[in-house]
Amino acid sequence: MYIKINNNHIELIKSANPYLIFATIFVFIIGLYYSLFQSPPDYIQGDSMRIMYIHVPSAWFALMTYSILAGSCVLWFITRNPLFNVVARSIAQVGMVFTLMSLITGSIWGKPTWGVWWVWDARLTSMLILFFLYIAYIFLWQAISNKELASKISAALAIIGFINIPIIKFSVDWWNTLHQPASISKLSTPSIDISMLIPLFIMTIACFLFLVTVSLIRFRLVLIENKMLRTIN
Amino acid sequence: MNELKIEDLSCKRGESKVLNNINIIIKSGETLVVKGRNGSGKTTLLRILSNFITSYQGKVSLNDLSILEDNLYNNKFNLIGQKNSLKDNLSIKKNLELWDIIFNESLDHAKLLERDNLDHLINRDVGSLSDGQKKCISLHRLNYNKYEFWFLDEPFVYLDEANTNSLIEKINRFNENMGIVILTSNINLPKKFHKEVNI
Amino acid sequence: MTSLVKSRLIKFLLSLIIVLIAVLIIIFNLKDNIIYFYGPTELLKNSDKQGQIMRLGGLVSVDSVQNETDSIFYFNITDGDNEIEVKYEGILPNLFAEDKGVVVEGVYMNDGRFIANKVLAKHDENYMPPEVIETLKKSGKWQGE
Amino acid sequence: MLNLIKRDLLLSFYSSANFFFTVSFFVLILILIPFAFGTQSDQLKLLFKGVVWIALALSIIITVDRIYNADYEDGNLDIIMQKNKTIEYLVISKYVTHWFIYCLPLLVILPILSFLFYLDYFETIQIFINLFIGSFGMVFIANFVSALTLGAKRTIFLKAIIMIPLFVPFIIFGSDAASWPILLGLSMLSFVISIYVTAYGLRLYGE
Numbered sequence: 001m002y003i004k005i006n007n008n009h010i011e012l013i014k015s016a017n018p019y020l021i022f023a024t025i026f027v028f029i030i031g032l033y034y035s036l037f038q039s040p041p042d043y044i045q046g047d048s049m050r051i052m053y054i055h056v057p058s059a060w061f062a063l064m065t066y067s068i069l070a071g072s073c074v075l076w077f078i079t080r081n082p083l084f085n086v087v088a089r090s091i092a093q094v095g096m097v098f099t100l101m102s103l104i105t106g107s108i109w110g111k112p113t114w115g116v117w118w119v120w121d122a123r124l125t126s127m128l129i130l131f132f133l134y135i136a137y138i139f140l141w142q143a144i145s146n147k148e149l150a151s152k153i154s155a156a157l158a159i160i161g162f163i164n165i166p167i168i169k170f171s172v173d174w175w176n177t178l179h180q181p182a183s184i185s186k187l188s189t190p191s192i193d194i195s196m197l198i199p200l201f202i203m204t205i206a207c208f209l210f211l212v213t214v215s216l217i218r219f220r221l222v223l224i225e226n227k228m229l230r231t232i233n
Numbered sequence: 234m235n236e237l238k239i240e241d242l243s244c245k246r247g248e249s250k251v252l253n254n255i256n257i258i259i260k261s262g263e264t265l266v267v268k269g270r271n272g273s274g275k276t277t278l279l280r281i282l283s284n285f286i287t288s289y290q291g292k293v294s295l296n297d298l299s300i301l302e303d304n305l306y307n308n309k310f311n312l313i314g315q316k317n318s319l320k321d322n323l324s325i326k327k328n329l330e331l332w333d334i335i336f337n338e339s340l341d342h343a344k345l346l347e348r349d350n351l352d353h354l355i356n357r358d359v360g361s362l363s364d365g366q367k368k369c370i371s372l373h374r375l376n377y378n379k380y381e382f383w384f385l386d387e388p389f390v391y392l393d394e395a396n397t398n399s400l401i402e403k404i405n406r407f408n409e410n411m412g413i414v415i416l417t418s419n420i421n422l423p424k425k426f427h428k429e430v431n432i
Numbered sequence: 433m434t435s436l437v438k439s440r441l442i443k444f445l446l447s448l449i450i451v452l453i454a455v456l457i458i459i460f461n462l463k464d465n466i467i468y469f470y471g472p473t474e475l476l477k478n479s480d481k482q483g484q485i486m487r488l489g490g491l492v493s494v495d496s497v498q499n500e501t502d503s504i505f506y507f508n509i510t511d512g513d514n515e516i517e518v519k520y521e522g523i524l525p526n527l528f529a530e531d532k533g534v535v536v537e538g539v540y541m542n543d544g545r546f547i548a549n550k551v552l553a554k555h556d557e558n559y560m561p562p563e564v565i566e567t568l569k570k571s572g573k574w575q576g577e
Numbered sequence: 578m579l580n581l582i583k584r585d586l587l588l589s590f591y592s593s594a595n596f597f598f599t600v601s602f603f604v605l606i607l608i609l610i611p612f613a614f615g616t617q618s619d620q621l622k623l624l625f626k627g628v629v630w631i632a633l634a635l636s637i638i639i640t641v642d643r644i645y646n647a648d649y650e651d652g653n654l655d656i657i658m659q660k661n662k663t664i665e666y667l668v669i670s671k672y673v674t675h676w677f678i679y680c681l682p683l684l685v686i687l688p689i690l691s692f693l694f695y696l697d698y699f700e701t702i703q704i705f706i707n708l709f710i711g712s713f714g715m716v717f718i719a720n721f722v723s724a725l726t727l728g729a730k731r732t733i734f735l736k737a738i739i740m741i742p743l744f745v746p747f748i749i750f751g752s753d754a755a756s757w758p759i760l761l762g763l764s765m766l767s768f769v770i771s772i773y774v775t776a777y778g779l780r781l782y783g784e
Binding site for chain 1: 468469470471489525526527529532535550551552553554555556558559560561562563
């Protein structure tokens with residue numbers, strides 16, 4: 001079973017690239033404008049809460065990217081369609097960047113709010129472990145010279161690592177942590193004001209565009225690297 | 234009477250097809266020489282026959298029973314791969330002891346090594362031997378004698394003329410006892426065996 | 433072939449049973465191990481925690497903050513039911529305020545007081561601009577602390 | 578299965594230097610505590626309970642290259658896999674020998690060390706029980722990581738990066754005496770995961 005992708009698709013991805021990059025930068029600028037100038041400060045935290053506009057989307061996408069990664073590894077094992085393997089490998093690096101981003105912005109936010117850069121509570125620690133899981137996935141693949149084998153082995157590792165995702169997600173509900181629980185999921189009571197939701201929403205779209213753009217570039221590179229194009233024609 | 238049958242065997246390694254529609258039948262008492270250039274799939278064929286590779290197209294069967302379903306099949310063959318299966322930091326004697334346990338059979342190694350003129354090496358560390366000597370010791374595993382097939386991957390590499398001849402003699406004796414030998418080689422052998430196949 | 437399926441089924445069922453037992457064991461014993469801080473009620477219930485270094489979390493009680501000098505503070509931490517008195521020497525974080533969440537790290541003394549050497553402000557999940565808080569409070573819809 | 582256990586024990590007996598290195602490594606890490614933190618007995622006691630887990634984790638990480646790698650590289654793994662058609666049995670016997678050769682000596686030496694760090698009998702027994710249960714789980718994890726990284730280059734760092742996050746739960750719960758049931762649960766979970774993944778890895782590298 002070969003990839004159900006032909007050269008036309010690759011060309012399409014290639015030609016869509018500049019537009020996607022432009023759109024990403026454009027939405028990022030709008031989002032930054034809204035979050036830095038248009039939105040009001042928080043009633044307690046003041047201006048330092050603006051970091052949330054980048055912190056929250058990157059944490060979401062760190063988790064989501066890993067879920068897609070593990071999910072496509074599972075699908076690859078079931079269907080044996082190499083497309084899923086290529087997808088998993090294209091998004092891993094972006095996921096790692098998102099994780100690092102949320103860790104860094106989180107500690108910048110933590111200093112003025114909590115009073116410390118870092119605490120060893122369940123949410124922060126499990127997020128750090130997620131970062132190492134991404135590293136393990138990426139470098140395990142690189143370290144094994146037989147690339148077909150490398151894909152299978154690192155996919156198995158990615159699936160095992162998925163145990164960490166529900167731990168990150170629910171750590172704030174299961175245990176007493178310093179990190180606050182999710183703000184968005186509670187629809188009944190207003191945890192976030194609408195004037196703050198708008199920039200958060202724009203920044204989420206910007207992060208999503210970033211994920212898609214970089215993943216598509218990586219997708220093309222991975223295909224070329226694997227010389228899978230040869231089997232298509 | 235054993236009959237090993239390979240039907241329409243094709244196998245893909247990574248992106249490249251290494252075996253393409255191979256059909257071979259080998260009967261008891263015969264030797265098959267698998268020839269081919271480097272990377273043509275000789276080792277792959279042996280690893281399919283030894284049940285290590287299980288994802289391939291086509292069918293390999295022993296007496297009309299697929300080797301994947303034959304639970305006893307793994308106890309019938311003796312595979313000598315290209316690696317020597319020797320621990321470099323141990324003496325030959327200790328290595329042989331370890332093999333005895335894995336093969337679940339204790340041989341009179343001193344006598345067998347004397348027959349092959351290797352008995353003077355028995356207390357030497359494997360690390361200090363030459364490649365040819367290591368290969369001879371590796372082939373010593375053929376003395377475990379409850380097997381019906383020998384799968385030999387490049388057995389003549391590193392062997393000098395005398396050792397080559399004694400290995401050929403061993404293979405002949407095994408054939409006379411109705412054993413099947415499948416060996417790979419990319420050089421011309423001094424003797425013609427029963428069957429030869431180019432892949 | 434059927435024997436292969438059978439052995440796979442047995443393997444699968446066995447591992448399922450082991451996993452279930454393991455998860456049950458973990459869930460039933462996972463009470464206060466990963467806890468980052470204790471609440472006042474939990475601390476008062478367990479008098480064996482006295483004299484140990486730990487973290488205490490809750491809300492700062494209204495009208496309980498007193499400062500002896502510029503750097504020594506006394507305040508009570510409450511979870512609605514119980515209160516524990518905390519003494520802290522140092523600089524309070526900006527977000528420290530009465531009726532707000534806080535986590536303190538220090539020693540739970542034998543006399544039931546808590547000597548803190550570190551105060552962390554715990555942020556809640558609400559993000560609101562100040563004007564909205566005012567209007568919410570006026571209309572009585574504000575349910576936060 | 579018994580054959581393999583016998584063979585591995587004999588092999589480790591022949592190259593017993595490995596075994597002494599592991600024990601010395603474990604002891605040396607713990608001996609560093611008083612140098613780093615001073616010799617105050619209360620403090621030593623507290624630190625010992627935590628650092629003993631780090632020492633165990635590191636000792637297992639340095640042994641991980643010896644589980645399957647040597648046999649894979651010299652070709653013995655082929656013979657072993659051929660003779661043990663049910664790879665799960667092979668894996669279980671590797672668990673047994675790996676634990677027996679590399680973890681049991683550490684547990685045997687633990688009481689002596691714990692007296693050096695002023696722990697009383699009761700605390701020693703508690704730590705011993707926790708380490709005993711937790712070491713199994715760590716061995717299971719080490720085995721599957723070893724099987725997954727058989728063909729990888731620069732392996733010891735890579736293995737450490739993969740294994741340390743997986744060891745974190747054991748280290749979190751290990752230092753609390755009352756949490757041995759959680760360690761038991763974790764070990765059981767890692768057993769099930771490990772046995773499938775190790776067998777999968779070995780089959781892949783066998784191909």
